[in-house]
Amino acid sequence: MMEEHRHVTIYDIAEKLNLATSTISRALKDHHTISDKTIKKVKQTAKEMGFVPNTLAAGLRGNTSKTIGILIPTITQPFLSSLISGIEITAQKSEYSVIIMQSHDSYEMEVNLAKSLYSNRVSGVICSLAMETKDTSHFKQFSNNNIPLVFVDRVPRDYDTFRVVINNYLAGYKATKHLIEQGCKRIAHLTAGSEFGTLYNERKRGYVDALLEHELPIDDKLIINLKEMTYEDGVKACNQLFDLKTRPDGLFAPGDILAVSAVQTAKKRGIKIPEEFAVIGFNDDPISKIIEPNISTITHPAEKMGKAAAELIIKNLKSVKEEDAKEITFLNTQVLIRESSRRI
Amino acid sequence: MMEEHRHVTIYDIAEKLNLATSTISRALKDHHTISDKTIKKVKQTAKEMGFVPNTLAAGLRGNTSKTIGILIPTITQPFLSSLISGIEITAQKSEYSVIIMQSHDSYEMEVNLAKSLYSNRVSGVICSLAMETKDTSHFKQFSNNNIPLVFVDRVPRDYDTFRVVINNYLAGYKATKHLIEQGCKRIAHLTAGSEFGTLYNERKRGYVDALLEHELPIDDKLIINLKEMTYEDGVKACNQLFDLKTRPDGLFAPGDILAVSAVQTAKKRGIKIPEEFAVIGFNDDPISKIIEPNISTITHPAEKMGKAAAELIIKNLKSVKEEDAKEITFLNTQVLIRESSRRI
C-alpha cells in the first residue's frame, strides 16, 4: 500500500536539474563558484522537493556533528535545568544541537556516557562532574581528539581544560560576612565532602576566613557535614544545631533547599527569623523568593554559565589549535538580601 | 608537535588483524557467522586500540540514529524537566541518546526545530506543543517518513498519532469534587485559552461538571482567564477574586504556582486557609509540599509520562508498520490532600 517515503537527497535534486551533486551542495551554501542563477534555481527546487539535509552524512564526512554533548548529574535540579537552558539557547543560535545525558552522580555511568558522547562524535562536551567522580581520565578521549571540553560548576581541580565557575570561596565569604554585618556571632554552616578544592569546600573556606577576619571563633560543633544536600538531611542537621547548649544565631547554607529546611525547622521550634536566627542560602532557586520569610541567597548565574560554556565550545571550534586557551571563566555572584537575614 | 589523533576505525582493526572490515563489524556484534575465536580476538584488539564506534557512520548507513528528539516549550519548568528525565533514563537503558530543543512556546521556533530534528534523522520524536501552535502540519515530515511521533501533555486534538496524557477532565473533576466535599460552595477557577480540547479547557470542563453534579451554580465571575500561568498573573487574578462582593471560599488552580500565589495573596489579606478559602493546585511541584500551608494538589506523573513516551518510540521502532497503533496512553492522577484544603 502506502509506499515507503524515501528521504529527498541532493542526488534527487541533481537529477531533476541535470546538475552534479557537488553543484547542489555548493549552491545550497552560497559558494562563490556557483552562479546566482543556479543558486536560485537549486534552492527553489530543494524547497519544492522538501529537501532536508542529512546531518549524519555531513557529520560523517566532516568528522563533526554540530552537536554539543552535556553530561550532568541530573536535569531536575533548578540550577542544572537552567544551565541546560542557557546552553541550548546559545547553541540554537549557532545551529548546534544539544545531547543530554544524566550521570545520576554515578562514576560508572559517567564513564559510559562519556564514551557514548564520543561515539556520537559531538563537537564539544560540557560537563558537571558526578559526586562520586575522583578520577577524570575518561575525559582524555576528548582532549586527545581535539574535542573541546568545558567543565561547569562542579569541576575537577587537576584537569587542564576550560572551566566555567563562580568563585565559591568569595561567595562563601560574602555570604558569611553579610551575616556578620547583621550582627550574628555564632554562625553555623552546612557542608559536604572534605577534599580540598571542591565546590563545598571552597564555600566553607570562605566562611571560615570571614569568621577569622572578624575575629569570631570557629566552632566545629557549628559546622555539619551532610551526606546528601537534601531537605531531609537539612532538617536533621538543623535540629542538631538547635539542640546545642548555645544555639547558633545564624546559618550559611550552601543551597536554598537547605536554607528552606532551616527556616521551617526554626519556625516549628518557635525560633524567630531573622531576629534569633538569620539564614542565607545559595543559588537563588525559585523557591527562595516564595517561601515565607523570603530567603536571602547568593545568586548562581546558571543560564549565564551555560551560555559561557556553549560559547567557549562554539568559539573554540572556529579557532582550533589554540593550545594556550585553557582558561577559567569566573562569573560573578551577588548577595541577595531578603527577609531571612535582614536585621538592620 | 602533537600529532592530530585520528579516530580508531574498524579499518584499523581489520588491518592489524588481517581481516576484512565486514568481519570486524560482525564480530563486534556477535554475529553468528563469525567464530568465537575471531570474536574474542577482535573485541580484545578493539579494546586495546581504544576503538569507539562512530554513531554517525552507522546512522547514515542504517538511516537511523538511535536518538530520540525532544521538542518542548522549555526545560526549566519542573514538570518538563522531570518529563525529560523520565525520557532520558528510559532511553539510556536501550542505548538511545536524547536531543533536546526548546520552542519557548513559539510556533515559528517549533517549526524550525522540527526540521532540525528531522535533519538529525532522529529515530523518534517526543513533543509537547508550544502555546502558540495551532497548526501541526510541520510534524507531517515525521509521520510521512515512518518516524514515530509521540505527543505528551500538551497534545494536538486533531492529529492522529501517539499521545501520552492524563485525563485532564477527570483530574479537574476530582479536584473540584474534593473542594466540594470539604464544604466549599463558591469555588473559583483559573484557566487559560478557550479552544475546545486543550489541556486547560478539559480541566475547566471537569470543574464545571463537578459543580453541576452537586447542584452548585456556575458563576462566570469566579472563572478567570489568564494570559500567562505565572505567579504574577495569579496574584492579580486572586486579588480580583478577593475584591468580589461575595468572596469565593475555594479555588481550583490548574498549576501549583498559581495555587501558591493564591495562598500567599490570601495570607496577605488575612484570609484564613483553608477555613475561609480552600485551595487545590495541580502538578505536585516540589514547592507545593514546602510552602506553608502545604498545598493540596493533583499529581502529574511527569517521569512516568516520559518513560511511557520513550517506550512507545523504542517499541514502535522494533515493530514498524503497525499503522493501527496510534493509541492514546492515559496515566493516572491522584488527589493529594494537604493543609491548604483539609477542612474536615
Add this chain to the structure above:
DNA sequence: TAAAAAAAAACAACCGATTGTGTAAAGAAA
C-alpha cells in the same frame, strides 16, 4: 578419496553530503 554441506571470512556496494581537482565554456587580452 571425492563430493556435498556447513562454516568462516572476503568482496563490494551503499548511506548522503563534502571538497580537491579537472575540464568545458565564456569572456578578455593580444
Add this chain to the structure above:
DNA sequence: TTTCTTTACACAATCGGTTGTTTTTTTTTA
C-alpha cells in the same frame, strides 16, 4: 582570430560502519 583568464560546473574520492552476496576453507557424508 588565437591565446589566456575567469567562470561555472562535473568528476570522483572520502568519511566509517553495514550487509547482501560470493568465495574460500573446513568439516561431514557418501
